[in-house]
Amino acid sequence: xxxxxxxxxxxxxxxxxxxxxxxxxxxxxxxxxxxxxxxxxxxxxxxxxxxxxxxxxxxxxxxxxxxxxxxxxxxxxxxxxxxxxxxxxxxxxxxxxxxxxxxxxxxxxxxxxxxxxxxxxxxxxxxxxxxxxxxxxxxxxxxxxxxxxxxxxxxxxxxxxxxxxxxxxxxxxxxxxxxxxxxxxxxxxxxxxxxxxxxxxxxxxxxxxxxxxxxxxxxxxxxxxxxxxxxxxxxxxxxxxxxxxxxxxxxxxxxxxxxxxxxxxxxx
Numbered sequence: 001x002x003x004x005x006x007x008x009x010x011x012x013x014x015x016x017x018x019x020x021x022x023x024x025x026x027x028x029x030x031x032x033x034x035x036x037x038x039x040x041x042x043x044x045x046x047x048x049x050x051x052x053x054x055x056x057x058x059x060x061x062x063x064x065x066x067x068x069x070x071x072x073x074x075x076x077x078x079x080x081x082x083x084x085x086x087x088x089x090x091x092x093x094x095x096x097x098x099x100x101x102x103x104x105x106x107x108x109x110x111x112x113x114x115x116x117x118x119x120x121x122x123x124x125x126x127x128x129x130x131x132x133x134x135x136x137x138x139x140x141x142x143x144x145x146x147x148x149x150x151x152x153x154x155x156x157x158x159x160x161x162x163x164x165x166x167x168x169x170x171x172x173x174x175x176x177x178x179x180x181x182x183x184x185x186x187x188x189x190x191x192x193x194x195x196x197x198x199x200x201x202x203x204x205x206x207x208x209x210x211x212x213x214x215x216x217x218x219x220x221x222x223x224x225x226x227x228x229x230x231x232x233x234x235x236x237x238x239x240x241x242x243x244x245x246x247x248x249x250x251x252x253x254x255x256x257x258x259x260x261x262x263x264x265x266x267x268x
Contacts, residue, residue, distance in 0.1 A: 007034030008262040012192040015185065017042045017201045019175075022073070026197070029254035038185055040178050042204040045073060048147045048168035051081060057142050057165050058085055062092050064165070065139040068127065069115075070100040070153070071146070072107035077169035078144040079111040089113075100127050101248055128156055137161030144169045148200075150229075174204040182208055186217040193243075193257060194218070197226040197250075199233035206237045214238060222260070226253045 013036045016023045020041045027037040057064070058081070069075045079089045089111050091097070099105040099115040108115050119126035140163045143154070147168035157164055185191055186209075196202045202225075209217055215238075224243035225231040231241045245256035 008258045010034030012036065012261060013038055013190050014257070015040060015191050015194045017195060017205060018197050019043050019045055021045070022197075026195075026250045026254065029250055030257070033254060033258040035257075038191065040182050040185065041175050042178055042182070042201045042208065043172050043198075044175050045077075045170045046173055048171055050168070053165065054078070054081055054144060054167035054169060055085060057167050058082055061095065061142075063140055064095055064142045066096040066098060066136075067091070067142040067144070068098045068153075069104050069108065069144065070127070070149070072104050074144050074146065074169055075099075075104060075107040075111065078167075081169065098127060098131070103249060125152065127153065131157070131160075133160040139163065140165065142167060147171045172200045174207060176208075179208045183213075183217065186221070189220070191221050193222045193224050195224045195226075195253070195257070196230050196234060197253070199230050202230060202233045202237060202239070206239075211238065224253070224257050224260075226250075 009030060012034070014030050016027050016030070016037055016039045018026060018039075018041060020039075023039050023041060027039055030037050067078075069078070083089050091113055096117070097108060097113055097115045098117040098119070099108055100119045102118065105115045105118045117127075117130050119130055136157055138161055141157065142165050144167045148171065154164060154166065182205075194205075196205065206214060218239065222243065223234060223239050223241045225234050225241040226245065227248040228244065231244045234241050243256050243260050245252040
């Protein structure tokens, strides 16, 4: 295989905007394909305003029929809190576990459990296809999630008769210290691709740069988004994603970016 095929991102500088503790793996995948990676985290994860909902739920965990996870971050924060309170991470054998996407399911496995249901779609709505009304009506369901999470899944499950316990396990906040480095990197004209792995990174990116300055700063920069929810958020903010992988995994994301540069030339 030629160098151009094996390392199609050689000479390309790619902006990775994931939170500090999440971006290393994605950066490595891009570097394996030849990219120079600039990591400027736009978000950070903090504890929720209160752990009360989760702590109370963990105290009566046997009462729940199912626990839902829509992100690996929620999985890790849930089990970290569980271990802190109880000294372990064991769940009742009767508790069913549902996950959105394979990476969320993999995170559950790392904590010693397996999801019995994994949504085929890589967004929360995909879970609804797997959970018909008869599967949730009258059931107690625990939903550890981001404090600022989307409400669609909650509203639809409650409409179907589920008895939901919402338990915030983290907050997503902007990394204000990244404002200066981000503007400087884009003004330099050396960024070929800006990558976004979550809707929150898009929102904080636009907030940090300012909507008025966005068109000038992003001139010539390819936008790459992981998943349709992220891409939809980008479009709503005036950004036009050119790269959206069919599958929302980091491996597929890195490969989709690489493939774009295998087939296109002439980018700055």
